[in-house]
Amino acid sequence: MLKYLLEKEFKQIVRNSFMPKIILIFPFMVLLVFPWAANFEIKNINLSVVDNDHSDYSLRLVNKVISSGYFKLTDVSPDYKSALENVETDKADIILEIPVNFEKDLIREQQAKLLISANTVNGTKGGLGSAYLSGIVNDFSSEVRTKWIQVTASSAIPNIEIVTQNRFNPQLNYKIFMVPALMVMLLTMLCGFLPALNIVGEKEAGTMEQINVTPITRFTFILSKLLPYWIIGFIVLTISFGVAYLMYGLVPAGHISTIYFFAAIYILGISGLGLVISNYSDTMQQAMFVMYFFVLILILMSGLFTPVSSMPLWAQNITIVNPLKYFMQVMRLVYLKGSGIAELTTELKALGTFALLFNLWAIRSYRKTV
Amino acid sequence: MKQFGAFVLKEFRHIFRDKRTMMILLGMPVIQIILFGFAITTEVKNANVAICDPSKDIATQKIIERIKANEHFSISTILNNPDQITTLFREGKTGLVICFSERFNENLMHSGHAQIQLIADATDPNTATTLTNYASAIIASYQQELMNQSSVPLRISTETKFLYNPQMKGAYNFVPGVLGMILMLICAMMTSIAIVREKEMGTMEVLLVSPMKPILIILAKVVPYFIISCVNLTTVLLLSVFVLGVPVAGSLFWLIAVSMLFIFVSLALGLLVSTLTESQMAAMLISGMAFMMPVMLLSGMMFPIENMPVPLQWLSNIIPAKWFIISMKNLMIKGTAVSSVIKEIIILCVMALVIITVSLKKFKNRLE
Secondary structure, three states: OHHHHHHHHHHHHHHOOOHHHHHHHHHHHHHHHHHHHOOOOOOOEEEEEEEOOOOHHHHHHHHHHHHOOOEEEEEEEOOHHHHHHHHHOOOOOEEEEEOOOHHHHHHHHOEEEEEEEEEOOOHHHHHHHHHHHHHHHHHHHHHHHHHHOOOOOHHHOOEEEEEEEEEOOOOOOHHHHHHHHHHHHHHHHHHHHHHHHHHHHHHHHOHHHHHHOOOOOHHHHHHHHHHHHHHHHHHHHHHHHHHHHHHHOOOOOOOHHHHHHHHHHHHHHHHHHHHHHHHHOOOHHHHHHHHHHHHHHHHHOOOOOOOHHHOOHHHHHHHHHOHHHHHHHHHHHHHHHOOOHHHHHHHHHHHHHHHHHHHHHHHHHOOOOO | OHHHHHHHHHHHHHHHHOHHHHHHHHHHHHHHHHHHHHHOOOOOOOEEEEEEOOOOOHHHHHHHHHHHHOOOEEEEEEEOOOOHHHHHHHOOOOOEEEEEOOOHHHHHHHOOEEEEEEEEEOOOHHHHHHHHHHHHHHHHHHHHHHHOOOOOOOEEEEEEEEEOOOOOOHHHHHHHHHHHHHHHHHHHHHHHHHHHHHHHHOHHHHHHOOOOOHHHHHHHHHHHHHHHHHHHHHHHHHHHHHOOOOOOOOOHHHHHHHHHHHHHHHHHHHHHHHHHOOOHHHHHHHHHHHHHHHHHHHOOOOOOHHHOOHHHHHHHOOOHHHHHHHHHHHHHHHOOOHHHHHHHHHHHHHHHHHHHHHHHHHHHHHHO
């Protein structure tokens, strides 16, 4: 019985003019384009300088700031007001204002002042930008200091040397971090949305009635709906591996079978969720919106873009029931750090529970009577 | 006009009958804005750090105290052995390991030289750099204290002013983005599906034989979603002001005017999708996946556009939400005059015109 049902499902997928295309094209689109877009790194901060001093020192300072690599000098404004206009029109992100008598104050009074104004509509960018800028100013002042003052016995000054080591991704390549997570998103979109539209689609088309009058058991029916998405998921995953390798040279650090194993459980879970929603919906439109509602929240709270540990406690507690979070973790850990199943028992238990729960629910909520 | 009113009423009834969709349409913005305002932050807070301290002396204790007191860190593990670091990282339990050298204080006091290793899990480069920077700053401040400099000569002090968002709340950045996403979602997705649905069910034919002009029939379908979007706009604005504390710094009139323009562009986009597709499935997949992902990633809502490679920056120009978000940031957060967003308004107007023309042309052809 299952064999015929599966044959029917596959025929439906292949006959559909749209589905095979999206299954094949979507992974390419997502993995080729989005890793380049998703980057929080703060660089190329547009700087507007207001130099009221026009001295040797102010010039040197500006040169030092520009050569740091973080800043791009957009303009040298005659006064603060016109610099502010640049910020208002988004031409500049940060203003460095050098007051009159900067050089004179520094040398005569031994103390000078600078003004930094940062656009903090994006707080992270504005905050980091101004921190970089004051860091550079600090370096500049210590340079000036060592030039003017004889170097005293430096060994007496306690010095803590900080050595930084970046494990797993020494070039700090953000794309490497995003690629495995985008695979999770791909599987969620394809293996979650398509089943959500499936049963309700049959309801709307009227073919459901026909299946309901046959002696198929609920279990066989749900299984016949699940298996195709499993296979689709594996195809999508395999394509993704290929793209990740060819485009980004990314090979899983851990064993590839670990990924397939977890993916198998995850797809069962997310497809199960889709089927549950499909069972309860009356129209495809409704199913789509309910699914959309859940997936959006699940994605945003999965740690894909922002770390879960930075969320407030109540939000972290909500993520305990987010299957995406666990699978996201598995993908990144296995792909980038080479973790094995032994290190991923928490995730295994969580994902297993979700898969079991959603599918039992899907079987229970499927009504053969209309 | 009376007929038109009746059609609009019919569409309203359709939407209201489906309680679940209605709840999502009106509830989604509330949940999104709360999540973005409170839970989703690009800032790194309470990150788990592990400490490896073989010397356990006064200097290391003092530094550890400072790390403990810092809101960015929470110390999760004390390691006895550096060999455990890799396992710790593989279990995903920590983002940073702070490793003191042996006989830390002794070395520091006698030879004036001691070492701290900061080993970061750089799979997430953003978090890794941020954590390393924070930890370095804490260590540097301890060193400053040790140096006990009474009067450092030739000092340049900097005064920093944070414009528009002095408390640096994440919500200021996200509210315009969430607004863009919600309006786009509701307008484009809903209209596209609503029209294709009638086509697929065959009821479109029935509507078209009525004495109403086709354009009015489509308009009647669009009106309820326009109104729902306006309700959502109001909800989100109220929540931002009263719950998230994001002010409307500029002119409320222009804010709403530009939002309505954007709603119109999104509705037109939905219309375009519905003329291009035959089935609900296709319409949903196009508007749900092919629109939403680019809006989320390329509109500048989450990731700064200037960081992207040039082809993507160019691509971002055709995303209406980008221009909407820029004008919202200016009008709402910065409080600049409408003259600062003339360019954005013109671009949105042109987009609306082009999309409407193309989709109406296509639509007419299909019906003949």
